[in-house]
Amino acid sequence: MGKRSGPGKRGKAIYKWKKSLVWLSFLLPTFVCLLVLTYIPTFKAVNFSFHEVSVIGEIQRSVGLQNYKVMLSSSSFRKAIGNTLMLAVMSLSAIPVGFVIACGVNSVINKKAQTIFRLGFYMPNIITGVSIVLIFQYILQVDNGLINLALSNLLGRKIEIGWLSDPSLTKVGATIIQVWTTLGYNMLICLAGLQSIPTELYEAAMMDGGGALHRWRYITIPLMRNNFIFLFITGIINGFSRFTDLYILSGNSSSGKPAGSLQTILMYIYQYSFENPSYGLSCAGAVILFVIVFTITSINLKVTKTI
Amino acid sequence: MRKHIKATLALSLAAALLLGGCGSGSAPAESGQDNEPAAVTTAADEAARGETASSDEKIVLRIVGPMESESDTTNPITKKTLRGYYVIKELYEAEHPNVELELTGIPWDSWQAKLTTAAAGNQVDIVVHGASLVDVVEDLTPYVEKDGDFLDELLLKYSYRRADKSNYTQLVPTGIPISAAATTLLYDKKIFDDYGVEYPDETWTWEDVLEAAQKMTGTDPVTGEETYGYYIDGSSSDWIGRSLTGYYFSKGTTIMEYADVQMETKVNYTSPEALEGFEFVNELAKTCPKGFLEGRGAENFGTESNNIAMWYTQDMVNIYYKTESLGLTDRYGYGYSPVLETTDGWANFTGDWNMAIAKNANHKEECWEFIKWMATNQDIADWCWEIGKIPNNREAIERLTAEGIPFADMFLNTLAATPDEFTIFASDYMDSFLGSSNAFLANGLSAMFAGDMTPEEAAESIQEAFEEQAASYQ
Amino acid sequence: MKKKKIISQAAMITALGVTLVVVLIPICWAISMSFDATTIDVVPNPPRFIPKEFSVFNYKYALEAIPIIRYYINTLLLTLINTCIAVFTAMTCGYAFSKGRFPLKGILFLLVLAVMMIPFEVRLIPLFLQYRDWNLLDTWWPLILGSFAWAYGIFLARQFIDSIPDSLRESASMDGAGEWHIFFRIILPLCGPVIATLVIFQVVNQWNNFLWPLVVVSSPRKQVISVGLAMFNASETARYLGPRLAVSVLGAIPLMVVYLFLQKYIVQSVMLSGVKE
Structure with missing residues (x-):
């Protein structure tokens, strides 16, 4: 396409039109996929949620808001919401752990040592989630598990805590696994944040006679705010998609064994989609999940944009 | 760079089509082991x-x-x-x-x-x-x-x-x-002998089982080791539920009230008879080893170092193979499931x-x-x-079973006593296919076993779960 | 003064070192137990970190019990295909949204962003039924077609390409180059860091992908490794400690190998992605 001499108005319009087509060709496969595989199914899901749908996937009859009513009044669904929130909040304890380790690693002067620590702490994050759960099912065993044995030796009496079998403690067990996996990631993000704090600030504080703890409290933590918020929001959002490890801990089912204590919203939806099919209900649950996540993401966008 | 990308994409798509797209095809024999071609005997179906x-x-x-x-x-x-x-x-x-x-x-x-x-x-x-x-x-x-x-x-x-x-x-x-x-009531004769308890026979009830289990939970007088009377596989929702349903089966307790429309079927877990079951099972669970809720504790069953006296399970053939390979076939007995008290037969989960x-x-x-x-x-x-x-x-x-398999007689008698049209999965005390019934039972019972709920609370929570499920299928 | 610093450094390194060892204990334990022949069914108590009887029996058994080689190959192929598609389309869309000028640009980009806010699970059922109607269940197509629209990747790509000066593009355009030409010859070569980041994220995501393959693929022959491992967990033989740990180790090896070779880039990408938010 060469330059035209003296383009008329029409010529220019054609040129622009052709240019737009070229740009759109960059987007074509993506948008076809988006339309067919994302938007249409999403609308279908919303449609399903207002109907009773057979196991084969055919719409039987319209039921209005009934699916939603049933979902929201179902005690197990509300329990699932509660579980999800609790697990998400508990997994946030990885943030201070990661932060403290990051502070430690940051203060190490020897480059080699620092690299070793960076790589070492991040390693758990790189191991396939499924493998981690298989291993931890042994470590958190009620008898002979490494943790219980260690505690028994430390405290001098036999400790047999059912980290994964006592319904009131399973969330702690699941959180131990989660924190172990993600502390490396949190550490790296905090490390990046720490390393971007200009050293002049510290030097100025030292000039003014501030001790290490003082500097930490008044310089480090406030300037890490962005990173903390990022980790906080992504932690909560990831909490809502949590499925794999809890599924395996429940014995390859979405029931949240034992006693439904580990059942998250997503697992509840899965249960009503595949283990006990009632597609209208599960789509209603999915829409409710969407509303919750959408709200949180909107808050996220708002908060990060104002910074 | 453009050439590389295009080539890689083309190759990848081709590979995907070849491997992923074709759904059919016979199973490739995986391991290198040579399988003996099975001798083709003349089967009794020439007519076919x-x-x-x-x-x-x-x-x-x-x-x-x-x-x-x-x-x-x-x-x-x-x-x-x-x-x-x-x-x-x-x-x-x-x-x-x-x-x-x-x-x-x-x-x-x-x-x-x-x-x-x-x-x-x-x-x-x-x-x-x-x-x-x-x-x-x-x-x-x-x-x-x-x-x-x-x-x-x-x-x-x-x-x-x-x-x-x-x-x-x-x-x-x-x-x-x-x-x-x-199902069979597997038992370890050695532990029975050590404690001086009589072996199970075909007249045993669930109470007999509990009594024996309680006697044999503690320190073995002969070896000084810790033993347990019973085992429930806590990792399987089926078997947690069956500890309760087995009791109902024996007693003839009616739990299900079938209706023409599946989801109008009612259950009754809060009647006094049903509650009896929960209390019974709670006692039984106390005679199980610590790891049973996680499905462990029975790894040594069938070996020299077994410490569990009885196990109500279906797995007789595999246990038999295990004991056979260790030379311990005499030590383990295959008892009858507890007897049905309202009719003939035994509490057998005929799967x-x-x-x-x-x-x-x-x-x-x-x-x-x-x-x-x-x-x-x-x-x-x-x-x-x-x-x-x-x-x-x-x-x-x-x-x-011609060469004297220990469970042959028990197995044949048990099945012979089962009526032709009977199916455990659609009986008065159990319907595994009524929605998430297995999950509900397992949830309530495991909470009770862990001590988080009393038997009454467990029964109520299970009842509530069923009622909510029925309501949701309006 | 210097002495104080040396002591505090030593203390810090020791503290971190101890923490690191505690954190890595599960991995060491799992590896050592998996090479131990005596751990077939019983968990050793007191726990050992060195195999009592070194043997590879557990691994032999694991390789026999589940078609792990098959799972590896499947996962590798899927990862390769999906990474190529996802990264390439992310870059093309990123370029178009960054430098392009065409009607409805703003709205189209919003549509892409909106996808990031819709959890995948919302469309799980209809998507499943749709693939069933197209008779594509139990094939790899459901696992591949989704890669054409990777919202997060598009977002990152656009952000990065924004930072490439327009002048480069304009001078090429003046010389009569078409947009695709500019894309391949000028833009892509400059995008090394973001391409690396996107590739790493895709690879890790693909390897850990669980729910969708679980739902869509039923025959073990076509299954990916994460689901394959979980299936093993449910089988009878998973009661045996040794094989189970061997299976876990086998499942974790490929990513570990990738990690060991590319640690620097991986760690860098993670840190970059956090800051750029």
Whole structure:
């Protein structure tokens, strides 16, 4: 396409039109996929949620808001919401752990040592989630598990805590696994944040006679705010998609064994989609999940944009 | 860089099409182990051959469902080689050259939903374990009426299930069992001897079991080791639930109130009789080893160092193999399940490995022939026995238990006492296919076992779960 | 003064070192137990970190019990295909949204962003039924077609390409180069860091992908490794400690190998992605 001499108005319009087509060709496969595989199914899901749908996937009859009513009044669904929130909040304890380790690693002067620590702490994050759960099912065993044995030796009496079998403690067990996996990631993000704090600030504080703890409290933590918020929001959002490890801990089912204590919203939806099919209900649950996540993401966008 | 990208994309897409796109194809034999070609004996179904199509065109039967391993495996304890399910294909195709079998084993996860979807979508001819998928499998009554003589050779006649959701009070035969399972009260004679407790016999009730279990939980007077009286496999929702349902079975407690529409079926877990069950099971759980809620604690069962006295389970063949390989067959006994107090027989969870014909199947006649062959063929019976299942075939059992298998008599008597049309999965005290019933029972019971709920609370929570489920299916 | 610093450094390194060892204990334990022949069914108590009887029996058994080689190959292929598609389309869309000028640009980009806010699970059922109607269940197509629209990747790509000066593009355009030409010859070569980041994220995501393959793929022959491992967990033989740990180790090896070779880039990408938010 060469330059035209003296383009008329029409010529220019054609040129622009052709240019737009070229740009759109960059987007074509993506948008076809988006339309067919994302938007249409999403609308279908919303449609399903207002109907009773057979196991084969055919719409039987319209039921209005009934699916939603049933979902929201179902005690197990509300329990699932509660579980999800609790697990998400508990997994946030990885943030201070990661932060403290990051502070430690940051203060190490020897480059080699620092690299070793960076790589070492991040390693758990790189191991396939499924493998981690298989291993931890042994470590958190009620008898002979490494943790219980260690505690028994430390405290001098036999400790047999059912980290994964006592319904009131399973969330702690699941959180131990989660924190172990993600502390490396949190550490790296905090490390990046720490390393971007200009050293002049510290030097100025030292000039003014501030001790290490003082500097930490008044310089480090406030300037890490962005990173903390990022980790906080992504932690909560990831909490809502949590499925794999809890599924395996429940014995390859979405029931949240034992006693439904580990059942998250997503697992509840899965249960009503595949283990006990009632597609209208599960789509209603999915829409409710969407509303919750959408709200949180909107808050996220708002908060990060104002910074 | 452009060239590289294009080439890589092209190659990748080609690879994807080759490997992913083609869904069919026979199973490649995985391991390098050489399998002995099974001897083709003349099976007792010459008649069957006459009915198959005589044309050159091959009939393809697609058999889908949860099955054991596709390829050979070795049991790590007994070191025996277990053949994969390819033997079915080899044996059948050798006798029926114009039929080709396509076997696909799927995992147990969400198997009902996956199989239902596949069968509804015309992708399956024979559904393994399909008896409970009443919506998508054939009612076998007309088949049996026409050609049901072979059923006399079987121990269990049919797999009965409740009819579809709008006709729930009616039982229909939807599957033919290929292997039969029964529960037994496994016991360790040594522990019984150490404590001076008498061995279980065919008159024992659940209370007898509890009494013995309580006596044998503590320190063994002879060895000084810690022993436990009983074991419940806490990792399986089925077996947690059965500890309770077994009690109801014996006592004849009515829990289910069936209605024509499936989801109008009511349950009653809060009656005094039902509550009795919860309290009983709570006591029983106290005699189990600590790890039982996580499905552990019984790894040593069948070995020298076993510390559990009794175990109500279905796994008799595999335990027998284990004890055989360790030379301990004399030490372990296979008792009768606790006796039924309101009628004849024992509290036996007669499970089975059944096959059903999909409603949308092609070649239904050939499917029926295949199922008949599976249930009566002696080589298949041998294979079942090898992988730990008891074949549902009188002749096979007599042959295989000729050398004095300790549980043979108990097994045959137990099954003989089971009425023809009985099915545990659709009885007065249990319906495993009523929504998430297994999950509800397991949830309530495991909370109770862990001490988080009292028996009353557990019963109420289970009742509530069922009622909510029924309400949600308006 | 210097002495104080040396002591405090030593203390810090020791503290971190001890923490690191505690954190890595599960991995060491699992590896050592998996090579131990005596751990077939019983968990050793007191726990050992060195195999009592070194043997590879557990691995032999694991390789026999589940078709792990098959799972590896499947996962590798899927990862390769999906990474190529996802990264390439992310870059093309990123370029178009960054430098392009065409009608409805703003709205189209919003549509892409909106996807990030819709959890995948919302469309799980209809998507599943749709693939069933197209008869594509139990094939790899459902696992591949989704890669054409990777919202997060598009977002990152656009952000990065924004930082490439327009002048480069304009001078090429003046010389009569078409947009695709500019894309391949000028833009892509400059995008090394973001391409690396996107590739790493895709690879890790693909390897850990669980729910969708679980739902869509039923035959073990086509299954990916994460689901394959979980299936093993449910089988009878998973009671045995040794094989189970061997299986876990086998499942974790490929990513570990990738990690060991590319640690620097991986760690860098993670840190970059956090800051750029």
